[in-house]
Amino acid sequence: MGTQTQQVFDIATYVGQVAADARAASRQVARSTTAQRNQALLATADKIQSSREKIQQANRTDLDLGRKSGLSGAMLDRLELTNARIELMAQGLREIAELPDPVGEISEVIQRPSGIRVGRMRVPLGVIGIIYESRPSVTAEAGGLCLKSGNAVILRGGSEAFNSNISIVKCLQHGLDSAGLSTDVIQFIESTDRSAIDSMISMEDCVDVIVPRGGKGLIERISSQSRIPVIKHLDGVCHVYVDDDACLEKAMAIVMNSKTHRYGVCNAAETLLVGRNIAQKFLPDVAAVLQAKGVELRGCERSRNIYPEMLIAVEDDWYEEYLAPILAIRVVDNLDQAMDHIEQYGSEHTDSIVTQNLSHADRFLREVNSSSVMVNASTRFADGFEYGLGAEIGISTNKLHARGPVGLEGLTMQKYVIFGDGTVRV
């Protein structure tokens, strides 16, 4: 299988065949029972554990190639499938099996005066295309979530994890097969050619939604070129706004957690906004603690008047997703100016207000247009597990379909179901 790439003559034809097979398989998996899909997930988990050595052998090939091609230490670390990470992959699939099945649920059934009953049934989307650059464990996680929600999936992983990904896909396909499902339900594009992505995102007849996971460049390119709807977030320029009416203790805890809990994640805070009446009191304390933690501060003029040991924030800083121990700081006149700042510079990902003022909290919740809006909570909570979704396929800053962390529900749609008894319209 791993050598098939070289034999593929025409990539568009190959991807087209994969997509057509996925469309056919999507009808089968949509009809499958919950028990069947769970069985496939559990069998995959077992197979991943029993194939540990094979998976690690494939992974070593990727690591060797990565070293030769000069991947950074951090990249190699992300790529490595240690024993513990393989266990986590298997465990993750078992957890997905335990989640409630969203498919088939009928809700909101009402009786209409005409005699019909009208409800909505949750059904799979169909075929999902996942394009990712990240850790090979995404193969198991994304494949598992799509399967659980009754969809067929086409996976296109990064070239650096090519062999690792294929070894994991084999386990998934073993799981499908052992549950009596077609192995076409989870397929992997065995080509590292960029044009394979171009093909995937133009096959609107066979693919219903594209989920890109990776760097901003990849996501931007895909969403501007795709003929298929894309569930995406480009970046997470998250704000904490410490209102004049904030409790200083809560503000300190939330700012520190939002910024320093982890740096390289999309729900970390990148900009701190501080009300001008509380800034004199709050800013010196929080700035000192942040600096002691090694966080570089870049402040507006008013911030630097209060706490001069900051770098100067330039216009670009307000747009920046640092993903690093750097924080931009701005003193604002009031709630309106804070919300204007978030509207102008934010990325509609996650923004939090710290305040004891109920009206301010209410306005912030209503008016800030982000996928997650928080009161007195750390931005780090913006996450499918933390929200109780069980797992997430990504975080969406789309306005249509799914907004915020996307779990199984975001991989389904609702159609109308109508029950009559020979009922006709008068």
Added chain:
Amino acid sequence: MGTQTQQVFDIATYVGQVAADARAASRQVARSTTAQRNQALLATADKIQSSREKIQQANRTDLDLGRKSGLSGAMLDRLELTNARIELMAQGLREIAELPDPVGEISEVIQRPSGIRVGRMRVPLGVIGIIYESRPSVTAEAGGLCLKSGNAVILRGGSEAFNSNISIVKCLQHGLDSAGLSTDVIQFIESTDRSAIDSMISMEDCVDVIVPRGGKGLIERISSQSRIPVIKHLDGVCHVYVDDDACLEKAMAIVMNSKTHRYGVCNAAETLLVGRNIAQKFLPDVAAVLQAKGVELRGCERSRNIYPEMLIAVEDDWYEEYLAPILAIRVVDNLDQAMDHIEQYGSEHTDSIVTQNLSHADRFLREVNSSSVMVNASTRFADGFEYGLGAEIGISTNKLHARGPVGLEGLTMQKYVIFGDGTVRV
């Protein structure tokens, strides 16, 4: 205002300004109260009634131009704003005012072990672009629905109703103004140039969703070219499948209602599928009644063996949305063949099974992938009013966001709202 078109130098610049104004106004209307928006709707209704003569004067200009340019009688009829139709427009706006406000509703709030509460708040989409060819009353209806759901809207009506539309938009803007809302909340593109549409559908920074209403050609062109998500249905190739286990009396009522209640509507049945074991009994009866009603029948070979006085259905017939007194008829082996036919030739709009067999009904409901799937009910029920949505902006065969009749809910989105009390992630 009506002559502004000629003065506009660069259409893209003009539409860009309209869109930027709409974006700014969308923040204001999103913040407005339910009472304010309802007041604007009611004031518009009053204004439409008190402006009846002015509206009819503008309408006469359109009718005169239409006659000169050779519009068909049917088109002229659709265009005409009679006293009764103007009353209906005003009444429609009053009904929209009475609908519950979807905006601000917080649902599904759960307490998480971490200490946060997580819920979802319904908020407006932002700016909606409506491109329509149809009756001028769509101006009031679409404008009203967008306003009620807290959105700003850009309307682009057909050239044949240009003056009528502008006279109605003036009433809407009067309503906005009298409720203290910016008149930019509802704007009308005062250019009949086709390039205005191209501009609208490329302004993804200022427009959040496009809703095209009109012929298939218009919708196809817009959805293939738009850089903005489109809520659309292309056509309604709706099926009634009379299962072997159908009650003949119900089948007769449903087929007749689905086909002959109205011909030119998207939820009329275009193809009748009949199980082979019931066909001998059912087909001659229903065919005779349909023919007596003046419906032309086009049958497959097996249908014509049973009832020879049909035309021969060719492959293209199965794809056709006749919108006319024509019905394609096919005898199928069983439920599976019926569902295969619908999968292959249908348009995912509305399909109905007539059966007394619970397992067949259940499989049809689950497996037929259309936006509305029905059991023992007429396809004619696929309609926002019939489903209890209060009103509809259109019917969607999209898979993402909204599927089926789209009411106020489809013009909103849900964001996550998180409530903590200084809560941080461990």
